[in-house]
Every structure is written in C-alpha cells, then in structure tokens.
Amino acid sequence: xxxxxxxxxxxxxxxxxxxxxxxxxKSIEKLVQSPPSWDCFMAVDGKDSAFLKxxxxxxxxxxxxxxxRYSNHKKNEGRVTGSYQGDTLFVTxxxxxxxxxxxxxxxxxxxxxxxxxxxLGTGKIMKNLxxxxxxxxxxxxxxxxxxxxxxxxxxxxxxxxxxx
Numbered sequence: 199x200x201x202x203x204x205x206x207x208x209x210x211x212x213x214x215x216x217x218x219x220x221x222x223x224k225s226i227e228k229l230v231q232s233p234p235s236w237d238c239f240m241a242v243d244g245k246d247s248a249f250l251k252x253x254x255x256x257x258x259x260x261x262x263x264x265x266x267r268y269s270n271h272k273k274n275e276g277r278v279t280g281s282y283q284g285d286t287l288f289v290t291x292x293x294x295x296x297x298x299x300x301x302x303x304x305x306x307x308x309x310x311x312x313x314x315x316x317x318l319g320t321g322k323i324m325k326n327l328x329x330x331x332x333x334x335x336x337x338x339x340x341x342x343x344x345x346x347x348x349x350x351x352x353x354x355x356x357x358x359x360x361x362x
Contacts, residue, residue: 236252243344259281286319287309304330319343321338
C-alpha cells in the first residue's frame with residue numbers, strides 16, 4: 199500500500215499544473231490584482247459644490263464616496279452604494295455631517311446619466327421598516343435637482359471642497 203501513494207502523487211502532478219495555469223484562473227488573478235477603476239464627477243451650484251468618486255466592481259453595482267460642501271460651511275461626507283437601473287443610478291448615501299457632529303445619516307439618491315454627466319434628482323423619501331428609499335410611484339424630478347455632476351479627473355484636488 200505504501201507504494202501506491204507515490205504513484206498517485208506523480209500521476210496527479212500534471213493535472214494540478216494544468217489547473218494552476220488555466221485561463222480561468224488567470225482571469226481571476228487579473229481581477230484580484232487589478233486596482234479598481236474610478237470615475238469622478240464634480241458639481242457646482244452657486245457657492246455649493248460636490249465631488250463624487252465611484253467604482254463599478256460588478257455589472258451594474260456601484261460603490262464610492264460623495265463629498266458635499268454647502269456655502270453655510272455645512273459638510274457632508276460619506277459612502278454611496280447602489281446600482282444602475284437603466285440610465286438611472288440609485289444609491290444609498292450613508293454620511294456624516296458636521297451639524298450635528300458625529301451623527302450618521304442615510305439618504306437615498308437618484309442620478310440620471312445624460313451623456314458624460316449625472317443629474318441629481320429630487321423625490322419623496324419614504325421609510326419602511328427602517329429602510330429609506332425614493333418613492334418611484336410619485337416620480338423623481340431631475341429638472342429641479344441641485345447638482346449636475348460632470349466628469350473630472352480623479353486626481354482633482356479636493357482642496358476647493360475642504361476649504362469651505
């Protein structure tokens with residue numbers, strides 16, 4: 199019986215080597231090793247400004263960060279997660295605001311993709327069982343939205359947003 203095990207090991211080595219170098223494994227390695235690609239957007243409305251940095255790790259899934267600076271020195275900074283449904287990006291914005299300090303808020307946002315820009319929509323916010331969402335039955339108005347985000351380089355300096 200002791201003799202069978204070395205033969206089994208020798209016979210299994212070519213199979214293991216083939217699995218190790220398979221194209222499927224290489225594509226998985228490439229996904230793991232490649233850094234996420236980011237899309238960045240900036241919006242200005244009067245003295246208010248916003249910067250959105252998102253990554254699309256899945257087919258429609260989106261995650262990233264949103265910074266908003268208002269002229270009254272109020273700052274909102276947080277994480278966005280969500281997905282595209284057609285030409286509209288629906289995200290949950292979980293953020294901290296400097297007023298009141300250390301409070302965490304959650305708001306749903308809808309952004310309509312128009313060419314290279316994203317338009318922030320407004321709508322009625324609903325709450326059900328602790329979940330906050332936009333009521334799609336009442337519609338989302340993209341004409342009255344405060345911010346229209348335009349694509350910018352992700353290397354843009356956020357100094358203009360943090361100075362306020």
